[in-house]
Amino acid sequence: MDNEIHICLAPDNAYAMHAGVTVASIIANAAPDDYLxxxxxxxxxxxxxxxxxxxxxxxxxxxxRAAMMEFVPVHISDKMPTAWPIAASYRLKIPDLIKVDKxxxxxxxxxxxxxxxxxxxTPLNGKTIGLVADCSDALLKQKWxxxxxxxxxxxxxxxxxxxxxxxxxxxxxFCQQNWEKITLPDQDILNNIFAGDIEPLDRRWNxxxxxxxxxxxxxNKAYLQSLDNPFIVHYIGSLxxxxxxAPRFDKTHFYFRYLLQTPWKGQVIWxxxxxxxxxxxxxxxxxxxxxxHVKIAKVKKGRLFILGIPIKRLA
Numbered sequence: 159m160d161n162e163i164h165i166c167l168a169p170d171n172a173y174a175m176h177a178g179v180t181v182a183s184i185i186a187n188a189a190p191d192d193y194l195x196x197x198x199x200x201x202x203x204x205x206x207x208x209x210x211x212x213x214x215x216x217x218x219x220x221x222x223r224a225a226m227m228e229f230v231p232v233h234i235s236d237k238m239p240t241a242w243p244i245a246a247s248y249r250l251k252i253p254d255l256i257k258v259d260k261x262x263x264x265x266x267x268x269x270x271x272x273x274x275x276x277x278x279x280t281p282l283n284g285k286t287i288g289l290v291a292d293c294s295d296a297l298l299k300q301k302w303x304x305x306x307x308x309x310x311x312x313x314x315x316x317x318x319x320x321x322x323x324x325x326x327x328x329x330x331x332f333c334q335q336n337w338e339k340i341t342l343p344d345q346d347i348l349n350n351i352f353a354g355d356i357e358p359l360d361r362r363w364n365x366x367x368x369x370x371x372x373x374x375x376x377x378n379k380a381y382l383q384s385l386d387n388p389f390i391v392h393y394i395g396s397l398x399x400x401x402x403x404a405p406r407f408d409k410t411h412f413y414f415r416y417l418l419q420t421p422w423k424g425q426v427i428w429x430x431x432x433x434x435x436x437x438x439x440x441x442x443x444x445x446x447x448x449x450x451h452v453k454i455a456k457v458k459k460g461r462l463f464i465l466g467i468p469i470k471r472l473a
Contacts, residue, residue, distance in 0.1 A: 161183060161193050162316075163278045164258050168199040168232075169266040174207035175265035176400070178214045178336045178420040185225065186419065189273040194218060197249040197256055199232045209419040218418065223315040230255050245342045249313060253320040260318075265311035268392045269412045277363050277389070280314060282456035285357040286323060287348065291363035292383050293394075304353055310345040310368070311392045314357075314365035325351065334457040362388050368395030369410065373421035385409075418443055466469050 163182065169177035181196060196215060200208070208229060218225035234247050249263045262278060264270070282288050289308025292298060298307040300319060328351040333340065339344045349356070359360060361380055365388030368374075375381050391409045393399055399413040417426055 161191050161275075162195050162363040163274055165193055165194050166197045166199065166249070166256065166261050166263045167266055167273070168201075168245050168263075169203070170201065170243075170245040170266060171204055171207055173245070173266040174211065174418070175280055175417075175422040175425065176398075178422055179265055179416045180264055180268055180270065181211065181214045181227075182217070182419040183270045183412070184274060185221065185223060186213070186416065187270055187272050188218070188223055189275055190222075192223065192273055193262055195225065195296075196225065196227040197261075198227065198229045199252070199255065200229040201232050201234070201245060201248065202299055203229070213421050214419075214464070216316060217364065227338065230442050233250075243343075247312065247329075250327055250347060251342055252315060253317040254326055256317065258317060261315050263310075264390075265392065266308055267394070267398060269313060269391050269409070269416055271412065272389050277312075277314065277359070280357075280359060282314065282316050282357045286316050286319045286325070286352050286355045288357040288359045289348070290359045290361050290366075290383075292345075293366060293368075293375050293378065298342075298349075302350060305365040306353075306358060307349050307363050308345075309344075309356070309366055309394075310348050310357055311366060311394070312359070312390055314359065333359045362390075363390050364392050365390060365409075366392035368393075368397070384446060400425075402407075425466040460462075 167177050167180060173201065177198070184194060198211060198354055211228060213419075215225055215227040232251060234244055234251065236302050251261060260278075262274060280288060290312060291309060292307050292309040295307040299305065329347050332347050333343075336346075336350075338382055361384035365384040369393075370381065372385065391403075391412055393410075393413065399410045411452050414426055414429070417423060417429075
């Protein structure tokens with residue numbers, strides 16, 4: 159189909175719920191004529207997690223969206239260091255696993271806020287992959303001696319060209335030769351083996367925000383502008399929205415909003431309870447702000463309601 163968008167995710171069991179949020183956000187913001195073809199790279203997902211992911215996709219059908227999902231078994235060579243998160247290497251093998259000409263890869267800690275059609279139709283201008291410049295690109299370009307360094311959380315791939323260039327073997331060769339220097343496994347590998355063969359994408363397609371992003375990179379105006387008007391929000395770093403001690407970024411509420419559209423929606427209460435306890439202990443009020451942003455809390459006639467349940471009367 160001409161309007162078919164091939165989308166690949168590679169969650170392990172720890173990230174299955176978050177992949178469900180990503181899929182739900184794609185479906186919610188798809189254009190009426192988008193045909194979404196999801197590929198889940200499966201390195202050992204449980205039956206329960208697969209069923210829940212399928213139920214998220216089924217919501218697209220109920221909404222009148224054209225969508226399908228398939229699970230693709232994946233095994234990564236023992237030549238990859240075992241100290242790395244194995245699922246991070248799955249994207250390197252996509253061209254050998256999915257027999258189409260082009261594919262979008264998305265990390266499982268992203269939320270999509272508009273139709274992926276524009277990104278899908280972005281020309282690669284003869285390049286093998288398309289990436290958004292990483293927020294730390296200045297340091298990483300200097301480290302590797304590159305002219306461009308992109309964040310691999312959102313990846314547009316010309317699979318035909320990737321196969322022709324034998325990208326998987328190049329990945330293994332680069333890994334063996336540089337494994338002591340590599341700190342961001344798939345990202346370092348992709349940026350190096352395709353140096354000069356990467357098409358820079360609009361930063362708004364991978365607006366990646368971490369705990370100190372806005373202060374640490376305050377001199378990077380283009381990066382900060384992408385955070386103010388993102389098409390895809392990427393929660394980088396270790397402090398994810400579902401972690402109780404994570405600060406409330408401007409776009410954190412989107413994660414919980416789309417979590418409510420998945421079979422894992424019961425986790426919202428648990429996530430917010432952990433955050434609330436953490437807030438109380440540290441004298442913060444961020445959880446209340448998040449409740450209103452996610453639209454599961456409201457004030458009516460002087461009373462606070464959470465998920466429709468009256469909690470307390472306000473002064």
